[in-house]
Amino acid sequence: MFTNISIIGDGAMGTVLAMLLAEKKAPVRIWGYDAKQLRQTESSRQNSKFLPGYVIPEAVIFEGDDKKIMAGADLIVSAVPCQFMRSVWTRLRKQTPKNTPVCSVAKGIENKTLMRPTEILRDVLDSGKRELAALSGPTIADELARKLPATACVASSDEGLACKIQQTLSTPWFRIYTNTDIVGVELAGAMKNIIAIAAGIIDGIGAGDNAKAALLCRGLAEISRLGVAMGANPQTFAGLTGLGDLVTTCISPTGRNRSFGQRVGAGLSPQQAEDETESVIEGIATCKSVVEGLLAKYKVEMPITEAVYDVLFRKKSVQVAIVELMTRRLKSESPAN
Amino acid sequence: MFTNISIIGDGAMGTVLAMLLAEKKAPVRIWGYDAKQLRQTESSRQNSKFLPGYVIPEAVIFEGDDKKIMAGADLIVSAVPCQFMRSVWTRLRKQTPKNTPVCSVAKGIENKTLMRPTEILRDVLDSGKRELAALSGPTIADELARKLPATACVASSDEGLACKIQQTLSTPWFRIYTNTDIVGVELAGAMKNIIAIAAGIIDGIGAGDNAKAALLCRGLAEISRLGVAMGANPQTFAGLTGLGDLVTTCISPTGRNRSFGQRVGAGLSPQQAEDETESVIEGIATCKSVVEGLLAKYKVEMPITEAVYDVLFRKKSVQVAIVELMTRRLKSESPAN
Numbered sequence: 001m002f003t004n005i006s007i008i009g010d011g012a013m014g015t016v017l018a019m020l021l022a023e024k025k026a027p028v029r030i031w032g033y034d035a036k037q038l039r040q041t042e043s044s045r046q047n048s049k050f051l052p053g054y055v056i057p058e059a060v061i062f063e064g065d066d067k068k069i070m071a072g073a074d075l076i077v078s079a080v081p082c083q084f085m086r087s088v089w090t091r092l093r094k095q096t097p098k099n100t101p102v103c104s105v106a107k108g109i110e111n112k113t114l115m116r117p118t119e120i121l122r123d124v125l126d127s128g129k130r131e132l133a134a135l136s137g138p139t140i141a142d143e144l145a146r147k148l149p150a151t152a153c154v155a156s157s158d159e160g161l162a163c164k165i166q167q168t169l170s171t172p173w174f175r176i177y178t179n180t181d182i183v184g185v186e187l188a189g190a191m192k193n194i195i196a197i198a199a200g201i202i203d204g205i206g207a208g209d210n211a212k213a214a215l216l217c218r219g220l221a222e223i224s225r226l227g228v229a230m231g232a233n234p235q236t237f238a239g240l241t242g243l244g245d246l247v248t249t250c251i252s253p254t255g256r257n258r259s260f261g262q263r264v265g266a267g268l269s270p271q272q273a274e275d276e277t278e279s280v281i282e283g284i285a286t287c288k289s290v291v292e293g294l295l296a297k298y299k300v301e302m303p304i305t306e307a308v309y310d311v312l313f314r315k316k317s318v319q320v321a322i323v324e325l326m327t328r329r330l331k332s333e334s335p336a337n
Numbered sequence: 338m339f340t341n342i343s344i345i346g347d348g349a350m351g352t353v354l355a356m357l358l359a360e361k362k363a364p365v366r367i368w369g370y371d372a373k374q375l376r377q378t379e380s381s382r383q384n385s386k387f388l389p390g391y392v393i394p395e396a397v398i399f400e401g402d403d404k405k406i407m408a409g410a411d412l413i414v415s416a417v418p419c420q421f422m423r424s425v426w427t428r429l430r431k432q433t434p435k436n437t438p439v440c441s442v443a444k445g446i447e448n449k450t451l452m453r454p455t456e457i458l459r460d461v462l463d464s465g466k467r468e469l470a471a472l473s474g475p476t477i478a479d480e481l482a483r484k485l486p487a488t489a490c491v492a493s494s495d496e497g498l499a500c501k502i503q504q505t506l507s508t509p510w511f512r513i514y515t516n517t518d519i520v521g522v523e524l525a526g527a528m529k530n531i532i533a534i535a536a537g538i539i540d541g542i543g544a545g546d547n548a549k550a551a552l553l554c555r556g557l558a559e560i561s562r563l564g565v566a567m568g569a570n571p572q573t574f575a576g577l578t579g580l581g582d583l584v585t586t587c588i589s590p591t592g593r594n595r596s597f598g599q600r601v602g603a604g605l606s607p608q609q610a611e612d613e614t615e616s617v618i619e620g621i622a623t624c625k626s627v628v629e630g631l632l633a634k635y636k637v638e639m640p641i642t643e644a645v646y647d648v649l650f651r652k653k654s655v656q657v658a659i660v661e662l663m664t665r666r667l668k669s670e671s672p673a674n
Contacts, residue, residue: 138551143547148547148548149545149659173663178668178669179669180669206485208485209475209584209585209588210481210485210488211485213577213582214486214487214512214577214581217575221575238557239558239670240551240554243553244550244553245550247546247584251546326509327509327512332514332517333577
């Protein structure tokens with residue numbers, strides 16, 4: 001079990017993991033790129049921006065210094081949104097100890113490079129020796145903070161690291177499974193955000209739960225298809241980080257990507273809908289990465305992802321996109337379709 | 338395409354399919370076992386008991402006579418709940434024309450015999466010559482009546498029959514896929530009701546969306562496990578009649594099985610929760626069939642289904658059942674687990 005954990009990133013997920021570790025009496029420190037913001041959270045013992053309403057235990061140590069946060073850590077958690085990982089880790093690179101394992105909790109695919117979170121870490125930090133892991137699953141931070149029952153998956157090509165992180169983070173209300181398919185776990189976590197935007201659009205125009213279920217189902221099929229083409233295990237997409245996370249993201253009223261989609265479905269432009277929140281809507285950038293990069297490279301059919309792209313970036317109307325999806329040629333239900 | 342359809346059963350699904358066929362200008366008749374109730378629906382042109390609020394078009398013909406309903410039909414739709422199929426079809430057996438195909442829309446497994454809906458039809462009507470099909474999927478009747486976009490799957494070992502039913506029932510707002518795995522489609526449709534009861538319990542005690550997503554995910558895994566042991570294609574469970582229907586049933590506020598579970602989670606006894614509705618809660622009988630019959634026969638692990646059984650039939654408290662599920666031995670996420 002790890003006994004000295006440094007969390008990089010003071011958003012909702014970084015904060016709630018710090019709270020959980022403090023509860024388990026594990027020494028835990030948290031760092032944020034905005035030192036002023038971090039000090040404010042420290043003095044109020046509340047993350048009013050990203051996780052309002054919960055008291056952060058005294059045991060959580062706030063550390064704004066780039067060097068001090070790394071000293072003595074035996075596990076580093078990267079809780080930085082995907083599109084900001086490169087800049088944050090470039091800043092911290094020199095301070096990061098050579099052999100300390102890093103576990104990412106980001107869900108996305110970097111624009112232009114098309115890298116997964118742990119690939120960005122590998123690219124920025126060092127080239128192959130460091131052990132990396134990814135934690136993902138249906139984990140709405142607010143519910144974790146309330147200690148409601150939840151599950152997640154920690155993936156690493158190094159099973160020993162996955163088991164150690166499992167032991168470190170598990171509590172009676174937070175059940176963690178291990179998985180060796182880090183490619184699948186990261187891709188599923190990233191791509192479900194695109195489907196969540198589509199589910200929000202369905203909610204926004206009031207198309208109903210039959211439509212939403214069909215969307216989840218066909219959406220999961222298409223993201224699995226791309227995942228498998230990229231080397232993932234298809235079973236991963238049926239698991240907690242695929243189906244499980246997709247369900248939470250699509251039904252929770254608080255999910256960022258779904259809520260963003262709902263505003264678009266209700267009539268706002270994508271820009272207006274994005275301007276209404278301070279949170280990062282990872283699905284927008286991921287959709288861009290998939291359609292502009294991965295689709296051409298792997299040549300798989302992803303009609304829902306493409307429809308979301310057309311609505312977000314090509315001004316296609318939501319109504320037209322739905323009619324097009326519903327009136328494709330009638331066919332049989334098989335994985336190839 | 339079929340051009341003369343007789344629907345046996347005047348519940349929500351039978352009624353909405355009649356409305357849909359009338360809209361497509363297909364001659365359609367509907368029969369109910371309670372002639373008085375049927376006449377009342379006919380005179381008010383509204384199914385006030387099971388599908389209130391929608392006008393049934395004049396083109397839908399109500400036919401209470403056991404012989405007349407069968408005359409001239411080229412497709413018979415069985416829209417009778419699973420546990421009532423044997424008695425209804427035993428009554429209609431002599432009147433049912435020898436070679437007319439029957440498509441079932443029931444979702445369940447018969448208690449004691451452990452038969453699927455089309456197996457009951459085969460058992461009661463004749464022994465092997467008649468073509469049978471099953472229609473299933475995320476199809477909340479109320480949403481179909483409002484012509485909101487929906488999908489479903491029609492399964493038959495006879496692909497030609499499946500295609501003909503697909504053509505007969507498809508509309509621009511109701512997209513139907515075909516599937517040859519009738520075993521999987523019927524089992525998925527039946528067993529998802531057990532998981533829906535569990536999802537309702539989660540809602541009733543307020544355990545949150547992380548827990549609900551984990552439940553759907555692990556629930557789908559265990560019903561697939563049993564399905565595969567019984568000869569189904571695992572892919573079917575990831576499709577519209579497995580995952581798709583499960584999602585709708587678990588998120589829709591109106592789903593009968595979920596709502597029943599919600600009342601149990603909120604503190605009612607199973608009997609009290611059942612007494613509060615006139616609808617058949619198929620999941621209760623299905624849970625009984627699975628735990629008392631199929632589990633012993635096929636020897637697969639189904640912790641969620643067993644927990645639901647213990648809550649419904651053995652007075653286990655909901656809280657104890659959830660704690661037991663969350664504190665099982667930590668493990669890896671693989672299909673075998």
